[in-house]
Amino acid sequence: MASRAPVHREVSELPHIPDFEAWAIFARVAELGSFSRAAEDLGLASTTVSKAITRLEQRMQTTLFHRTTRKLSLTESGRLTVDRAARILSDGRAIEADIVEEAAIPRGKIRVACGTAFGLATIVPIIPMFLSDYADIEMDLCLTEEEVDPIGSSYDICIRPGQPPDSTLRTVKLISFNRPLVAAPSLIECYGLPEHPEELARFPAIIPTNVPWGLDWEFEHPDHGSVSVRMSGRFHVNHAVAVVPAAVAGIGVALLPDFFMTRELQDGSLVPLLPEWSAAKVSAYMVTPPGVARPARVRVFIEWLRDYYARRNLQRRSGSG
Incomplete structure (x- = not known):
């Protein structure tokens, strides 16, 4: 009896392996609110993004987005899954970035969320100095009054006043300020x-x-x-x-x-x-998601900020600045 040749199937067709790529694409579409913007951001063809979402919806036997010619919004099923899908994308990026950049010069884009008032007063004025020190790093800074979730969002770092209530988050104290x-x-x-x-x-x-x-x-x-x-x-x-x-x-x-x-x-x-x-006093903290390796570009930004404010505090105590 002749033996059968092995059957090769696409990873996305394997019934017991989640379609991680499609979930990551779904997370980016949900965040940006657009198939075309997600495709541009991920460097993919629009058809690839559309097929990935369709593949997920067929596999889950549900609809993830409400689609009209003017608006894209999450269905209830989409809202239930978007946070975990965002973690898949974030974890995948962190794994690849950590491997690629472990022994290399820090490079790539850092996404930072910060309160508007605190950011304008303390972070925005010194960002040019950091970018001058690290020519291979890009900065995407979002000043917002909304409470940003470091786990469910795409930000590498959230800078916020006060000790975060979620003890699972990784926190680094940045600086303490007087309240005269x-x-x-x-x-x-x-x-x-x-x-x-x-x-x-x-x-x-x-x-x-x-x-x-x-x-x-x-x-x-x-x-x-x-x-x-x-x-x-x-x-x-x-x-x-x-x-x-x-x-x-x-x-x-x-x-x-x-x-x-x-x-x-x-x-x-x-x-x-x-x-x-x-x-x-009020203290500001840098917050990153738990259990995720920090890429080199994120690590150097955290250390750079800590060193900057340590020097500033020393100058203030000595009366030289």
Whole structure:
């Protein structure tokens, strides 16, 4: 009896092996909201992207996208799978990047998400210095007020204030900032200089609505312990950038990180109050997904930022910068 020749099938046809390539393509289409944009981003033909999605939908026996001539949106099945598909794409990229770049000069694109106000004040001004140091690295910086998920998104690094609540994320502390209490000279002329935090209750305040301590301001003293003061004021605002001009105009006292008002503190348009009392510092963290090897380009960016802020802190303590 003649033996049969082995049957060779495409990987995507094997019933027990997931179609990883198609899932990765699906993740990129979902993120960009367009078949053609995903094809351009991945360096694939549009037909390849379309066939991959069709292949998935036939295999899953469901529809992943609602398609019209003007809009592309996820179905319920698509929404249930998109986060895990994004991890497939992210893990695949990290594996390849780590192997290729392990012993090479860091190169490629770094995708970074950062809060708008913090990014404009502290990250954007120094990015040209980093790119000058690493000529083979590209930077895709997204300034956003949205809470970016480091796991489900395509970003390599998310920079955010405060310790991330998800303990599974990989975090690197970037820097801590002071939060001085400040006021305009015009406000001080009207209300005088307070000598104790409890006197702040008679001062108008600019109330932040995007933080849990908005109305209750806490201060620490090395000898006198802590004091909490319930503040009030006519101006409530959800963004720190909007606090600075209002404070300069004398609308009220303000409590916010010093990097937002470096110029105003230097030129005297804002004056620190109660210098012997301090509010808790705010720290910024760099966050990356758990269990994913950081490519060389990401590692050098993290170390570069840490070194930059370490030097800056040293200069501030020595009074040379």
